[in-house]
Amino acid sequence: MKIxxxxxxxEKNTKARLGKIKTNYGTYDTPMFMPVGTRATVxxxxxxxxxxxxxxxxxxxxxxxxxxxxPDVIKNCGGLHKFMSWDGPILTDSGGFQVFxxxxxxxxxxxxxxxxxxxxxxxxxLFLTPEKSIEIQNKLDSDIAMSFDECPPYPVTYDYMxxxxxxxxxxxxxxKAVHNNPNQALFGIxxxxxxxxxxxxxxxETVKMNFDGYSIGGTSVGEDKPTMxxxxxxxxxxxxxxxxxxxxxxxDPIDIIEGVIRGVDIFDCVLPTRIARHGxxxxxxxxxxxxxxxxxxxxxxxxxxxxxxxxxxxxxxYIRHLITTGETLGGRLLSIHNIRFLIKxxxxxxxxxxxxxxxxxxxxxxxxxxxxxxK
Amino acid sequence: MKIxxxxxxxEKNTKARLGKIKTNYGTYDTPMFMPVGTRATVxxxxxxxxxxxxxxxxxxxxxxxxxxxxPDVIKNCGGLHKFMSWDGPILTDSGGFQVFxxxxxxxxxxxxxxxxxxxxxxxxxLFLTPEKSIEIQNKLDSDIAMSFDECPPYPVTYDYMxxxxxxxxxxxxxxKAVHNNPNQALFGIxxxxxxxxxxxxxxxETVKMNFDGYSIGGTSVGEDKPTMxxxxxxxxxxxxxxxxxxxxxxxDPIDIIEGVIRGVDIFDCVLPTRIARHGxxxxxxxxxxxxxxxxxxxxxxxxxxxxxxxxxxxxxxYIRHLITTGETLGGRLLSIHNIRFLIKxxxxxxxxxxxxxxxxxxxxxxxxxxxxxxK
Numbered sequence: 001m002k003i004x005x006x007x008x009x010x011e012k013n014t015k016a017r018l019g020k021i022k023t024n025y026g027t028y029d030t031p032m033f034m035p036v037g038t039r040a041t042v043x044x045x046x047x048x049x050x051x052x053x054x055x056x057x058x059x060x061x062x063x064x065x066x067x068x069x070x071p072d073v074i075k076n077c078g079g080l081h082k083f084m085s086w087d088g089p090i091l092t093d094s095g096g097f098q099v100f101x102x103x104x105x106x107x108x109x110x111x112x113x114x115x116x117x118x119x120x121x122x123x124x125x126l127f128l129t130p131e132k133s134i135e136i137q138n139k140l141d142s143d144i145a146m147s148f149d150e151c152p153p154y155p156v157t158y159d160y161m162x163x164x165x166x167x168x169x170x171x172x173x174x175x176k177a178v179h180n181n182p183n184q185a186l187f188g189i190x191x192x193x194x195x196x197x198x199x200x201x202x203x204x205e206t207v208k209m210n211f212d213g214y215s216i217g218g219t220s221v222g223e224d225k226p227t228m229x230x231x232x233x234x235x236x237x238x239x240x241x242x243x244x245x246x247x248x249x250x251x252d253p254i255d256i257i258e259g260v261i262r263g264v265d266i267f268d269c270v271l272p273t274r275i276a277r278h279g280x281x282x283x284x285x286x287x288x289x290x291x292x293x294x295x296x297x298x299x300x301x302x303x304x305x306x307x308x309x310x311x312x313x314x315x316x317x318y319i320r321h322l323i324t325t326g327e328t329l330g331g332r333l334l335s336i337h338n339i340r341f342l343i344k345x346x347x348x349x350x351x352x353x354x355x356x357x358x359x360x361x362x363x364x365x366x367x368x369x370x371x372x373x374x375k
Numbered sequence: 376m377k378i379x380x381x382x383x384x385x386e387k388n389t390k391a392r393l394g395k396i397k398t399n400y401g402t403y404d405t406p407m408f409m410p411v412g413t414r415a416t417v418x419x420x421x422x423x424x425x426x427x428x429x430x431x432x433x434x435x436x437x438x439x440x441x442x443x444x445x446p447d448v449i450k451n452c453g454g455l456h457k458f459m460s461w462d463g464p465i466l467t468d469s470g471g472f473q474v475f476x477x478x479x480x481x482x483x484x485x486x487x488x489x490x491x492x493x494x495x496x497x498x499x500x501l502f503l504t505p506e507k508s509i510e511i512q513n514k515l516d517s518d519i520a521m522s523f524d525e526c527p528p529y530p531v532t533y534d535y536m537x538x539x540x541x542x543x544x545x546x547x548x549x550x551k552a553v554h555n556n557p558n559q560a561l562f563g564i565x566x567x568x569x570x571x572x573x574x575x576x577x578x579x580e581t582v583k584m585n586f587d588g589y590s591i592g593g594t595s596v597g598e599d600k601p602t603m604x605x606x607x608x609x610x611x612x613x614x615x616x617x618x619x620x621x622x623x624x625x626x627d628p629i630d631i632i633e634g635v636i637r638g639v640d641i642f643d644c645v646l647p648t649r650i651a652r653h654g655x656x657x658x659x660x661x662x663x664x665x666x667x668x669x670x671x672x673x674x675x676x677x678x679x680x681x682x683x684x685x686x687x688x689x690x691x692x693y694i695r696h697l698i699t700t701g702e703t704l705g706g707r708l709l710s711i712h713n714i715r716f717l718i719k720x721x722x723x724x725x726x727x728x729x730x731x732x733x734x735x736x737x738x739x740x741x742x743x744x745x746x747x748x749x750k
Contacts, residue, residue: 039696039697039700039702040693040696041697041702041704043702043703043704044419044702044703044704044707045704046704046707047688064700068696068699068700069671069692069695069696069699073671073672073692073696076672077672077674077690077692077693078674083690083692083693083696084693085688085689085690085693296444296448297448297451297452299452299453313422313460314460315452315458315460317444317448317452317458318415318452318458318459318460320444321414321415321443321444321448321458322414322416324443324444325414325443327414327416327418327419328418328419328703328706328707329416329418329419329420329421331703332419332421332703332707
C-alpha cells in the first residue's frame, strides 16, 4: 500500500485542516511536524526519544544517504526502516535541495538532463537526475518519496523562474515514469517563487500528473514573511482537497501556525536540532540562548509547563554547562525539547482546528512569543 | 554518613573480594567498574542509560569542574548530584592526574605547596594545592573524594619517586586536615611506582592516617603488564581488609580481571567511552573497529549475547554508518555497549568469586578474548 490521506475536518474560519495519514508503518495525525534525520539519524537522538516526542513521521535525506552509506547498502540492509531501526513512517526528500544549497554556485551545472555538481565531502563529480533521485528513493524504501525539483534562490527573474518551473514539471514527469515501488507514495512539488501565475501554473500542471501528495517548495529561501505566506497561499490554492500538502523546510513556530492556517498538513525543518546544538531552545515566550550567563545557576527547567524528558529532568544551569563545554548531551537534551516543542505546537493546532479557534490560538501564541526577556 | 564498606567474601584461591558499598545515594556491589563523567556527564549518555548499564557509581573530575562551571556554581546548584540530576553515588578524583597529564611538562611547576600550571582551555595560570583540591571536592559534595597526589610519569629514578612519595604523604595529611564534609568519604592514594619498598612505605604511611578507603595510583602510565600487576600486588599488600580498594584509571578488561584477582574493588577509566567515539567496541573475542569496511552490510548486533540497548536494537552496519559519518549517536550507542560490557564483566567476576572459580573464569575469558578475526 502507498499512503492513505483522510481529511477529517476543515476549520470554520480558515483553511486549516485536520487529517490522518495511514502508512505501512503506522498512522499519524496532521498537522504534524517531522524531525529531520539527515543521515538516517535525527542528530544524537534515539528512536525512543523521537517516539516520546510524539513524532509521527521523520524525514531523511536522499542526497546524504546516496553519498554515504549508498542506496545499495541500505537496500541490502532491508531498506531505511530496518537499517536505522525505526518502525515509524519515513519521508525522503529528492536530494534537490541539498544539491542546490550544498554545492557552491560555480560547482553546479543545471542541464535539461539533470544537475552536475561536486560532492560536499570530497569534491567528486556527481550527476543527479530525476530518474536517479527516484531510483535511490525506491531503494531506500521510504514511505513517501519526493520528485526531483529545482529550488531556485531568491530572488530570480520572472524569466528564470518560468523556465525553472517548466523544467521542474518535465523532471516530475520523468521521475514519476520510473517510480517503481508499490509501497512508496510519490509527491509532486509546486514551485514558482513569488510569482502568482507561475505558482498557479506549477500547481495545476503538477496536479494533472496525479501524485499521491503535493509539496510546496521554494519558500524560506530569503524572502520576507508576507511574501512567504503569499507563496504558501498561491502554492496551495489549486491543490486537491483529498491529498496531503507538505510545506518543505519550514520549522519556525509562527511559520508553522501560518502554514496550518493556510491549509498545510506537514512540515519539516532542521531548525529545532540545529539551534539545539548551538544552545538555543524554543519557549512560549520566544527562543532563549543557554550560552547566556544569566542561566549559570538557574535551577528551573527550560520551560516549567513542558512535558518533555529534558524539562522534567534537567535545569537550565546544567544544560548551559553542557553547551558551553561542548558536551554532546547538551545538544541532545535541547533537541529533545525543541522537537517536542514543535510537535506539541501541532497538537495544539489540531485541537484548535477541532474547536474552530485557530485564529484566537494564533493571536495568543504570537503575543506571548514576543515577550521573552533575556539579558 | 560517609560510606560503609562490607567485605562479604574473599575468593578461595585468590585475593578477589566480594563486597558492598553503602553511600547516601544508594548501595552497590563490588567489584564494580565506574563510568567516567569528566565534566559532570558521561559523554553523550543520559542517567537512565547509565542505570540500564547497571552502573553502581560514576566518577567525575575535580580539575574539569573547577575550571567549568566552577565549584561555587555547583554548590549553589545544590551539589553535583542535583546539578547533573544523578541520584546515584559519585566519586571525584583530586584533579592531580589531569594537572600532570594535561599540562605540558614545561608548563607545570611542582613545589611543596602545590602545583603551578596552565589551564588547558585558555592557558591561564593556575595553582592547585592539596587544600584547594579538597575544598573543591567538599563543594562538589561527591560521595567519595580523593586526596591530592603526584602521579609521576614512568619511568622515573628511585630518588625522584622516593621524594614524590614523601611529598604525596605530606599532601595527603594536609588534605585530610582541611576535609570538612560529613557526608563525603576521603580516600588516600598509594604511590611508589614499580619500587616495592616505596609502595610498602607509601601504603603503610597512608594507612596510618586512617582514610575511608584507599586508591592505588601510578599504574597504566606506560609500564608493561607484569610490572603493572606487580604494582597492584605491592600497592594492596599492606591495605586493611575492611576498607575499599580502588585501582585508578584502569579499564582494559583483562586488567580488570587481574586487578580483581589481586583484591581490587573498584575501577574507573575513560577507555569504554573514548574508544566508542573512535568507533571501537569491546567484544568477548576482542576489540573490534566499526570503521572497518567488513561491517558495511553486517546486520548482526555488536554481540548477539549482549543484553545492552545497543545490541538489542541496532546493527553493526548502522553503527558503522553513524561512526563513519561522524554522527554522535554512533559514539553514544558504542558507549552504552562498552560501559555495559565492563560492568557485566564485574558482575561475572562477582559470580565467580561467589563460586570460587575466578581462576577458571580468567583463563576462559583470556582465551576467548584473543580469538577475534577482523579483516
